[in-house]
Amino acid sequence: MSQTASIKDVATHAQVAVGTVSNVLNYPDRVSQRTKERVLKSIAELGFVRNDAARQLRAGQSRTIGLIVLDVGNPFFSSVARAAEDAAATLGSVVLVGDSGQDASREAHYMDLFQEQRVQGLLISPVGDVGQRIDTLRERGVPTVLVDELADTDRCSSVSVDDEEGGYLAAKHLLDLGRRRLAFVGTPSIRQVASRLKGAQRAVSEVSDATIEVLDSEGQTVLTGRKVGNSLVERSPQERPEAVFCSNDLLALGVMQSLTMLRTVRIPEDIALIGYDDIDFAISAVVPLSSIRQPTEALGRTAIELLAEEQESGGTKHRSVVFTPELVVRQSTAGAPN
Amino acid sequence: MSQTASIKDVATHAQVAVGTVSNVLNYPDRVSQRTKERVLKSIAELGFVRNDAARQLRAGQSRTIGLIVLDVGNPFFSSVARAAEDAAATLGSVVLVGDSGQDASREAHYMDLFQEQRVQGLLISPVGDVGQRIDTLRERGVPTVLVDELADTDRCSSVSVDDEEGGYLAAKHLLDLGRRRLAFVGTPSIRQVASRLKGAQRAVSEVSDATIEVLDSEGQTVLTGRKVGNSLVERSPQERPEAVFCSNDLLALGVMQSLTMLRTVRIPEDIALIGYDDIDFAISAVVPLSSIRQPTEALGRTAIELLAEEQESGGTKHRSVVFTPELVVRQSTAGAPN
DNA sequence: ACTCGTCTTTGAATCGTTTCATTTGTTACG
DNA sequence: CGTAACAAATGAAACGATTCAAAGACGAGT
Numbered sequence: 131m132s133q134t135a136s137i138k139d140v141a142t143h144a145q146v147a148v149g150t151v152s153n154v155l156n157y158p159d160r161v162s163q164r165t166k167e168r169v170l171k172s173i174a175e176l177g178f179v180r181n182d183a184a185r186q187l188r189a190g191q192s193r194t195i196g197l198i199v200l201d202v203g204n205p206f207f208s209s210v211a212r213a214a215e216d217a218a219a220t221l222g223s224v225v226l227v228g229d230s231g232q233d234a235s236r237e238a239h240y241m242d243l244f245q246e247q248r249v250q251g252l253l254i255s256p257v258g259d260v261g262q263r264i265d266t267l268r269e270r271g272v273p274t275v276l277v278d279e280l281a282d283t284d285r286c287s288s289v290s291v292d293d294e295e296g297g298y299l300a301a302k303h304l305l306d307l308g309r310r311r312l313a314f315v316g317t318p319s320i321r322q323v324a325s326r327l328k329g330a331q332r333a334v335s336e337v338s339d340a341t342i343e344v345l346d347s348e349g350q351t352v353l354t355g356r357k358v359g360n361s362l363v364e365r366s367p368q369e370r371p372e373a374v375f376c377s378n379d380l381l382a383l384g385v386m387q388s389l390t391m392l393r394t395v396r397i398p399e400d401i402a403l404i405g406y407d408d409i410d411f412a413i414s415a416v417v418p419l420s421s422i423r424q425p426t427e428a429l430g431r432t433a434i435e436l437l438a439e440e441q442e443s444g445g446t447k448h449r450s451v452v453f454t455p456e457l458v459v460r461q462s463t464a465g466a467p468n
Numbered sequence: 469m470s471q472t473a474s475i476k477d478v479a480t481h482a483q484v485a486v487g488t489v490s491n492v493l494n495y496p497d498r499v500s501q502r503t504k505e506r507v508l509k510s511i512a513e514l515g516f517v518r519n520d521a522a523r524q525l526r527a528g529q530s531r532t533i534g535l536i537v538l539d540v541g542n543p544f545f546s547s548v549a550r551a552a553e554d555a556a557a558t559l560g561s562v563v564l565v566g567d568s569g570q571d572a573s574r575e576a577h578y579m580d581l582f583q584e585q586r587v588q589g590l591l592i593s594p595v596g597d598v599g600q601r602i603d604t605l606r607e608r609g610v611p612t613v614l615v616d617e618l619a620d621t622d623r624c625s626s627v628s629v630d631d632e633e634g635g636y637l638a639a640k641h642l643l644d645l646g647r648r649r650l651a652f653v654g655t656p657s658i659r660q661v662a663s664r665l666k667g668a669q670r671a672v673s674e675v676s677d678a679t680i681e682v683l684d685s686e687g688q689t690v691l692t693g694r695k696v697g698n699s700l701v702e703r704s705p706q707e708r709p710e711a712v713f714c715s716n717d718l719l720a721l722g723v724m725q726s727l728t729m730l731r732t733v734r735i736p737e738d739i740a741l742i743g744y745d746d747i748d749f750a751i752s753a754v755v756p757l758s759s760i761r762q763p764t765e766a767l768g769r770t771a772i773e774l775l776a777e778e779q780e781s782g783g784t785k786h787r788s789v790v791f792t793p794e795l796v797v798r799q800s801t802a803g804a805p806n
Numbered sequence: 807a808c809t810c811g812t813c814t815t816t817g818a819a820t821c822g823t824t825t826c827a828t829t830t831g832t833t834a835c836g
Numbered sequence: 837c838g839t840a841a842c843a844a845a846t847g848a849a850a851c852g853a854t855t856c857a858a859a860g861a862c863g864a865g866t
Contacts, residue, residue, distance in 0.1 A: 134586075134608050136852055147816045152854055162814060177604060182584040183524035184852035187821050192521065203546055212541065212567070224581065226564060229550070243562065246520040248472075266515065270472050352748050383752045410690050411749040414721045418754070474822055485846045490824055500844060522822035525851050809866085816859070821852105829846070835839090 135176035144172035155180065186248065195225050195437065196244035197277075198237060198254040200320075201350065202229045204380060205409040206426060207255070210277065213430025214253060221438065223250060232320065232350070234258030245272070251437040253277050257320075261285065273440030275433050278322060280450060287436040287448045289429055293322050296422040296455035297329025300375045300404050303420070303457055305337050309373035309402055312342040315358050315385060316377025317350055323377040326406060330375055343371065347381055355384020362401070363392050370401060373463075379405035379412050382419055386462070390416050403462040418460035425453050473514040482510035493518065524586065533563050533775065534582035535615075536575060536592040538658075539688065540567045542718060543747040544764060545593070548615065551768025552591060559776065561588060570658065570688070572596030583610070589775040591615050595658075599623065611778030613771050616660060618788060625774040625786045627767055631660050634760040634793035635667025638713045638742050641758070641795055643675050647711035647740055650680040653696050653723060654715025655688055661715040664744060668713055681709065685719055693722020700739070701730050708739060711801075717743035717750050720757055724800070728754050740801040756798035763791050 141148045146165055153160045154169045161169070172178075186192045195218050199207040215225045226249070228240035237257045244252055245267070252267065252274045254260065264274045264286055274286045281288035304312055314330055316323040327344065334340045345361075347354045355376065362370055362385070376382035382405030389395045389403075397403050397417045405412060408423035432451050439449065479486045484503055491498045492507045499507070510516075524530045533556050537545040553563045564587070566578035575595045582590055583605070590605065590612045592598065602612045602624055612624045619626035642650055652668055654661040665682065672678045683699070685692045693714065700708055700723070714720035720743030727733045727741075735741050735755045743750060746761035770789050777787065 137854095138852075148853085149817065149855080150815060153815085156854075160814075165814080177608075179580075179583045181525070181586060181852050183521045183530065183586065184821090185854075186521035187519070187525050187823085187852080188854045190821070203543070203550065205541070208541055208546060215567070229553070242517075245517045248519060248521060270515075352752070383749065387752045411721065411752075414690070414725045414749075414753050416752055416754055416756070475824095476822075486823085487825080487847065488845055491845085494824075498844075503845080519822050522851090523824075525822080525853085526824045528851070807866105810864090812862090812864105814859100814861075816857105818856100818858105820855080823851090825850080826848100827846105828848105829844100831844075832842085834841080836837105 134181075135178045136181070137178070139176055140169065140172050140178050143176060144169045190248070191250055192248050193223050194247060194249045195223050195434070196228065196240070196247070196249040196252045196254075197225050198228045198230050198240050198244075198252070198256075199277075200230055200232050200255050200257065202227060204350070204378070204407075205411070206378070206407040206424065209409075209426035210430040210433075213427040214434050215430075217431045217434035221434070225253075230255075230257050232257050232317075238263075241267075245270075248272075251275065251441065253433045253437065255279060268445050271445065273437055273445045275436045275440065277429065277433050280452065281448070283448045283450050285448065287440055288450045289432045289436060289453075290450070291424045291429070291453045291455050293325035293455075294329035294332070296406065296424070297326030297375075298333045299329075299455065299457045300326070300406065300422050301330035301333035301342070303459065303463060304373040304375060304402055304404060305333060305340055307373065307398075307402055307463060310337070310340045311372045312340065313345055313362075313371035313374045314342055314377070315345045315347050315355070315374060315381055317347055318344065320350070320377075323350075326375075326377050347377075350378050350381055352380045352384040352387070355381035355386075356388050357384075359385035359388025363388055363395060367400075370395070372400075373402040374404070376403070376405045379407045379409045379419060379421055381405065382421070382462075383411065383415055386416055386419065398461065398463050408458050412458075413460065415462070417462045420460045420463040421458050423456045423458050428453060472519075473516045474519070475516070478507065478510050478514055478516050481514060482507045528586070529588060530586050531561050532582075532585060532587045533561050533772070534566065534578070534585070534587040534590045534592075535563050536566045536568050536578050536582075536590070536594075537615075538568055538570050538593050538595065540565060542688070542716070542745075543749070544716070544745040544762065547747075547764035548768040548771075551765040552772050553768075555769045555772035559772070563591075568593075568595050570595050570655075576601075579605075583608075586610075589613065589779065591771045591775065593617060606783050609783065611775055611783045613774045613778065615767065615771050618790065619786070621786045621788050623786065625778055626788045627770045627774060627791075628788070629762045629767070629791045629793050631663035631793075632667035632670070634744065634762070635664030635713075636671045637667075637793065637795045638664070638744065638760050639668035639671035639680070641797065641801060642711040642713060642740055642742060643671060643678055645711065645736075645740055645801060648675070648678045649710045650678065651683055651700075651709035651712045652680055652715070653683045653685050653693070653712060653719055655685055656682065658688070658715075661688075664713075664715050685715075688716050688719055690718045690722040690725070693719035693724075694726050695722075697723035697726025701726055701733060705738075708733070710738075711740040712742070714741070714743045717745045717747045717757060717759055719743065720759070720800075721749065721753055724754055724757065736799065736801050742801050746796050750796075751798065753800070755800045758798045758801040759796050761794045761796050766791060 230237035276288035614626035
């Protein structure tokens with residue numbers, strides 16, 4: 131078993147100094163053609179591969195950016211992550227993705243981990259209250275960008291989408307269809323969800339006889355959505371809401387599964403349904419799902435850009451970018467009012 | 469800006485030797501209660517965080533496992549990845565996920581990257597021919613486990629699902645419905661897809677008057693599926709297949725979108741449709757999608773287990789685990805034959 | 807022949823940990 | 837009181853790369 135060769139082995143083999151080998155790798159222009167060739171030949175023969183740990187140790191920083199999301203299984207986040215990865219790649223960095231699963235302790239765990247790794251910076255969709263930790267990170271030279279969450283601009287940068295506006299758009303759309311008794315499904319303990327709810331309530335308050343009830347889904351997955359859907363089916367028709375706004379598409383698809391499975395409730399005739407995020411699967415649902423589209427690629431790309439800005443300014447200048455969501459109407463909210 | 473404290477700073481602050489601080493962190497039993505407390509207090513006061521690069525450098529190996537998948541956007545892979553992460557966590561390791569996007573050069577890029585990181589081991593769903601590289605990795609003490617791909621057991625371990633059987637199951641099911649002119653949609657240049665096709669062809673060959681045509685989708689996403697669907701819609705009804713088997717659910721959902729959009733083709737009456745993977749969204753499709761279910765959690769978990777076995781045996785013992793897929797019938801292939 | 811400037815190459819110092827052979831301290835026992 | 841046995845603490849040596857001041861090589865100009 132041939133152990134991995136070090137830069138020293140290469141130097142010996144090529145009969146040059148270690149510094150020269152390092153220069154071949156990092157500053158090829160400083161090295162003469164002849165020695166460069168000899169060194170490269172030795173590298174190939176010995177199968178030398180740089181040891182990143184040693185390089186990082188010397189550099190004091192890694193080429194890694196940490197990203198903590200609420201749920202990688204959610205296409206919204208995987209799309210943001212992919213965009214961030216692509217953007218980071220152009221800077222020669224790698225994105226490490228951690229899934230907090232909306233759990234503050236897992237979130238803390240990943241923050242510790244990333245700190246041990248001396249990441250260049252941190253992108254995070256926070257669950258718990260991370261303000262304190264972000265401050266200490268900044269003090270230690272690790273810039274942070276909040277993702278999908280608005281920040282104090284004197285603390286760190288952020289990139290987000292106007293959730294309240296999105297919630298308003300969704301509810302307004304349902305009200306425009308003539309629906310009056312609305313239901314909101316989600317986990318309001320999550321800030322984004324709370325904001326969407328707030329926007330929805332604002333829209334409702336603008337219409338005299340409209341109401342909105344809140345159904346806590348205790349989770350943001352297809353499965354929890356199905357549970358809420360079942361509880362709706364069990365209600366008497368009069369007690370059912372006329373329209374349901376789910377705080378994300380997974381929930382909405384779950385609700386849709388329950389409602390259509392039993393066939394007693396029609397979408398959109400009996401209940402109009404709208405989700406949030408406009409994931410790829412929304413369009414191919416049983417009843418194509420209306421949704422609020424968020425610019426995921428822009429979010430991921432901008433997050434990396436803001437991180438770069440933070441790095442350049444030494445963590446002193448912060449900026450918040452807020453995108454505007456967009457209503458996408460499909461069959462689940464189609465049809466004439468009343 | 470307080471720079472990060474090192475173990476040496478902690479030692480000075482607590483008035484002990486660096487070795488003692490290290491022992492507090494790694495072998496608490498070797499240290500007396502009194503000094504332990506003093507050291508821990510200093511650690512807290514200085515906000516000391518271990519430098520992972522230095523630790524790895526000394527250890528010669530990281531606590532990281534590399535995983536290269538064909539497409540993180542595909543729920544099949546994100547599910548496998550999540551299971552692998554959970555399993556790795558119990559061993560105190562972290563999984564780094566790289567997305568090859570079915571591109572051999574990106575695959576090679578991630579292999580280089582992981583090698584530089586001195587990962588404990590590598591899990592990979594290969595695109596190109598990686599046999600050679602796996603050999604050199606093994607020689608250097610980096611065990612590899614093929615994921616979703618059967619391996620030479622004298623080269624490395626592997627965990628996979630019997631794709632040919634899955635393909636057979638799918639085609640057999642379509643034939644059992646009475647359909648005779650089948651179509652297969654996928655990218656046969658990918659091995660898994662080729663095997664599924666082979667299985668399907670075997671099933672077809674067992675029925676005298678059955679045929680199967682192959683439609684190369686040039687990609688395995690919803691989008692490419694939609695393109696194939698459009699081409700089917702453009703055909704005259706007589707030329708259309710009676711049943712379509714897509715090599716994954718994303719493709720199938722794309723095909724379904726096209727077919728249902730135009731409303732000229734009914735599923736399953738005119739064309740029965742079956743996918744592969746049974747992703748969460750299959751059940752909530754316009755027409756709930758039949759599929760072939762693969763045990764994703766078991767795949768991810770077993771991959772980590774096999775990697776652990778490889779490590780223990782020093783990369784000498786290899787084992788291949790093959791799971792059996794399962795047919796899931798839903799509405800997209802329901803209904804009476806003929 | 808000598809000096810100056812440019813281009814290469816050298817090799818020791820450094821990053822922050824872990825390891826381990828030694829030293830120091832403490833207790834128990836003959 | 838001497839010493840053996842054990843526990844605790846020490847600190848120098850690695851790990852493998854990068855950096856940088858210094859040395860070396862070489863040609864041009866005087």
